[in-house]
Amino acid sequence: MMDFLDELRAFARESADVLRRTTLDIDRDPSLVDGVLGGALPWRHVGMPAEYYPDPPVVQGRPVYLDSCVEQVTVLEELARADAGAVLALPGPAMSGFVVAEIADQRQRERYYGMLAERPTWTFFGMTEPSHGSDPAGMATNVTGGLLNGVKRFVGNGARARIGVVFARRSAGPLGIAAVLVETDRPGFAGVPLETLGLRALALSELRMRDVPVEVGDLLGHHRSATRQGMWAAVRTFNRYRPVVACLALGVAQAAFDYVVDNRRLMRVAQRHVLDGFAERLHGARALVLAAARSADDDPGDGTLASAAKIRATALAEEITTAAVRFFGPGARWEHPLLDKWLRDARAFEFMEGTSNIQRLNLAQGYLNGRLGHAQAA
Structure with a gap:
């Protein structure tokens, strides 16, 4: 039987077709998000508790609420290969949901999730x-x-x-x-x-x-x-959300890589060597993001591996999208509007949930606290 996460990824890849058809339209007019994402995707309630989510997608006979970081990075990377901006624009709890889940009382939970469940x-x-x-x-x-x-x-x-x-x-x-x-x-x-x-x-x-x-x-x-209370919940939210940011960056990088492979047929040996290197690094970054997600699920108070994943994935997204444009020569951003979009999108991840300098400080702190060994083991 196919591994659950592999099947979940395959299911997400199919549903990403909805985003792929509208990605350039939404980029030109973000107001179209309301009509496209309001109910067209099975993931419109990412992170909702089971009691407020009566009809979740089912994979291998198991309801998928995307309430774990591991499930989120698996699904959202695939959706980001179509449109990372639209993924971030999905209705639902998003980052604020982590805070509510951590510290809200029952009345606040009902008020928050009840509103989200209505529509x-x-x-x-x-x-x-x-x-x-x-x-x-x-x-x-x-x-x-x-x-x-x-x-x-x-x-x-x-x-x-x-x-x-x-x-x-x-x-x-x-x-x-x-x-x-x-x-x-x-x-x-x-x-x-x-x-x-x-x-x-x-x-x-x-x-x-x-x-x-x-x-x-x-x-x-x-x-x-x-x-x-406040900052305690915020720190744990950042630690759980950074692997998500990393998976979105990875999705953009993979999309640009795939575009080059599919559309640039004739390449020099040196160019194929560059692509082979990117393929290996994408595979390694994906493993790191998944390890960071598992670490975040196990202990949201430790953001060491989450910081490492975000550094790696955001840098790779910038490098691959830049290289992808160069594969097609002068005028590529006009002739290949998807490459132009991915190039612009990739720059945004550096500034989400802390820049790379901040993440390096987190890594250093994790090392000084003896957490880096645990992270490597994960």
Whole structure:
């Protein structure tokens, strides 16, 4: 019998045909995402708990909720080979779902997942700020006196979302950051789309909050100790999501590689040697991403292997998409619009969930803490 993950990958590859037919249209007009992704894919509820997902896809007689990192990187890489931007634009929990799953109480879970179960619903994860990036020490967004104020930028699906999580400072110190569950129709809340060159379907946005009313019941983890609230959940979310970013980058790299193999028939010996090298590196990166996903499922508090996977996959995506264009010579980006799109998309992954410099710091910290051996064993 075919291995479950192999069959899951094959099933995902078939469903990716929906994205493949619309990838250039969505790149030109991201608003088309609503019509294409609202119900056309079996993966529209990635990461939803079983009780809110009555009709999941079934593989080998087993319902697939994509609630594990291993399943997510297997499926989403295949979808990213068609359109990574559209994958990131899928309705559902996305990053905010990790936070809800980690620290929400039962009422908050019902409020969040219940809304997503009603109809295809986009969510957001508001961490990055215009002046301070994702640095919690410089976070200016605050929630005081029952009011939320601040600006978040580079937020995926922010302008089309109905609900999400905003990280805001409630008090001084590292434990003073709260994760706030917010509906986007509240007074004082606005989501404005930003213009981007790559991953246009994601509709990166700026969130502007001015005196948005917030209650105690909006504070995720309010029933938990201060050490198990906002930033604790954020770190674990980043550790679980970095393998996903890595698999998306890998999908773009594989798509560009496949395009060259399928469309450049006559090649010099040196060019074939380059492609052979890329094939080996893609295989190695895929194994690393899968190992990182298993590590994230086993211990979301350890992001060592997730950082290694993101470094490797994002660099490979940039290198292969650049080389793919050169295989077709001058004018390739005009004559082969898919290559142009993948080239633009590949640059975005470097800035998602921490740049490579940040990931190298994580690797160093993992080494100093004795985690690198465990990562290598994984």
